[in-house]
Amino acid sequence: MSGEPAITVDVRFHRGDFTLEAAFSAGPGLTALFGRSGSGKTTLIDLIAGLARPEGGRIAVAGHVLVETQRRLFLPPHRRRVGVVFQDARLFPHLTVAQNLAYGRVFARLPHDRAEFAAVTGMLGIETLLTRQPAGLSGGERQRVAIGRALLARPRLLLMDEPLAALDDARKAEILPYIERLRDEAGVPIVYVSHSVAEVARLAATLVVLDGGRVAASGPAEAILRRADLIPLHGEPGALLDMVVEGTDEASGLTRLVGRAGHLLVPDLARSIGAAVRVRIPARDVLVATHVPQGLSARNALPGRIAALVPDGKGVLIEIDCGGAILLARLTEAAVRDLALVPGREVYAVVKSAAFDPDGFGTTRPAVAI
Template identity: 45%
Template sequence: MLDVCLTKKLGDFRLEAAFKAPAGVTAIFGPSGAGKTLIAKMIAGLTRPDAGHVRLGDQALFDAAAGVDIPPERRGIGFIFQEHRLFPHYSVRGNLAYGAGRRGDGESRVAFDKVVDILGLAALLERRPRDLSGGERQRVAIGRAILSNPEMLIMDEPLSSLDDARKAEILPLIETLTSEFGLPTLYISHSIEEIARLAETLVLMDRGAMKAAGPARELLSRLDLIRYTGGDDAGTIIEATVRAYDPAHSLLEVETETGSRLYLTGAEMAAGATLRLRIRARDIALASAPPKELSILNYFEGAIRDHCTGAQGMEEVLLDVGFPLAARITRRSFEAMALKKGSRVYALVKSVTLSRL
């Protein structure tokens, strides 16, 4: 458990944040200038808070009232920056070995060969950083941090400088590494796609103020937080299990936690496999009667739990379809359908818009 309560003033900018992060991936999300990196640096000991505390498990890393301020190198935190920060005069093997030799206070939980294998670095071990692509350098930086045998990882916008292809390559590696080694991870990003894929706990920041903290799936479905959870890209995360695959139409049939069946396009997955899906609010259409003779394969039956006026003529709607589901329709349609709290509706979702995370 990471327990954080921090205050910091830099010129006219004031930051206040207090949250508790359980094991797993905790994401700090917000726009540029929200204070995300500042929080990470204070937790890691690279910047001293004005007040508050940082506790990791039973150990106080910082406590202003008690006069505790453990140096960064003794905090047991592996920090992965936006820039790879590799040693240019070391080979890949040398950079990884430097990480492995940083802590000598106990047997490492992380095997060198296993990290190399997961990150696909075996063929790169004798190269220098200048001979690597951006994605390869970042994989080495991640490996070096993990091999330092940390108590937790902090990843500060680790994919921000990479193109979409490299991001798609590294994101599953981050998932594998954090689950394989059981490392609590603080992941900082302004990409809602990355957050939706990785995070179990979410901390929302804006202009130095913490807007909310809690389970990611819960916060991403709250209407009052849509402006902080992706705006136009806001949506709902659901967990599903693969039931069957239709090779003739390249369609996966999956079942949600509440028993609803969905169809989505894409590559085959084995029956019984679990996956995380994201349904964007703007990709949902509402109907007041059961859908018939439509090209849309997916729909949920439920009721309107809540709604509020959104931006630019939109109405934000929270549905109860066995789980909270956020939808966005025009205010004109909302009024024309005479919708209100408690109205029974059908939420329609096109298969091609479902994002497989």
């Protein structure tokens, strides 16, 4: 339905000593449910999927109401058209990959569609695995098959409950680009559970932070991840920048990115010119200079203006507006005082090229020309 959010949730649920009261709405793309263990992330997934029944509230996906307790409406799981991908792939061990993939369509009573099957397996890079058994697959391959099975049932919404939690770092790096493709190409909104700042920063458009069964905050990921009051138990607050690969810097051999904040030199990226990337810069990696830096090894000095100073108990977080993009720097109170930093002052945000992790760059949308 036109104008409807991709998902709207407003529910109350009680189990034992735990009470969940959560309300949020989100648009298309990937929405991350983020928070410490026991905050209610998986419970919320169960409520959306129909694996648990709320005591009160409403859940709707693209205008289709799944739960509305005032009307005593509760669609059972098989009528919701909600796909679920768990931490473990839950593939049938006695079936081949192709048979596991087909199961989702059979369950949803959908006929085989050769073109759709080829598109999904190609997008997930599993077309060469179709005759193999699950026991012979890596953890990342099994998860990609599980995602494909869910997609082939044509869901209105895809729920992913910490799908990388059981994988080592190498397998996580293998599967993350496929989740980005899924987010950008499948046209299915995703609710993604995680307690990893790196995953959320790379993947999410919208971030919902849960704490003790309540929504502590929700909104655009770049705004929420700047908030030190929400992130301290999970990682360092920082900035998210959407940028485009401009080319290779001839003098340094580094990759040159361009965006609202200006130009950045980062370690060599295997991305084509025009590719759109998301860059996360933690506050601890940013220095602040009051004049054009000279005699420094750092390659990046972005001009900007101080937008705000936020005390956070560990010092002061400096919000720097660089062409409309907000960077974050963590300084001591003494440094703020000595440099006479106040809102409105023009400064330079200084970042070392070596501070960037080459595996930490995400894809934000399909490649664009520049």
